[in-house]
Amino acid sequence: MEKVLKGFTLDYFGSGKHKITPEKFFDMEEVVLLDVRSREESDSISIKLGHHSNVTSLNIPINEIPDRIAEIPKTKLIGVFCPAQVRSSIVYAYLLSEGFPEVRIIEGGYSALTEALKPGKVLKAIKSKK
Helix, strand or coil, X not given: CHHHHHHCCHHHHXXXXXXXXXXXXXXXXXXXXXXXXXXXXXXXXXXXXXXXCCEEEEECCHHHHHHHHHHCCCXXXXXXXXXXXXXXXXXXXXXXXXXXXCEEEECCHHHHHHHHCCHHHHHHHHHHHC
């Protein structure tokens, strides 16, 4: 963790290396959306992304991450999501400290995620599968 923290310089955060917009994330190939909200939150509003074949969606609550870390692939870019980006930030730093090379915080919470999943954008995802 010490090495990770020492890398969090002004250059690092100023260049946005720690975050990604939902639109950019959904346009990438072979990515994982790691939803770190509680089970209760996920049961209330689930994020399945069934029509985004390039995205694997995982819900692993923040308190279960250490015990379930083997479920998170190290070979793909991981976009960490929670509504206020607090839990995302914690899990982001944790995954980096555990040797995950490509991790980003999904920006904007629910509103940005909803904006990226409007009907026209979902239709585009469906058509790109064909």
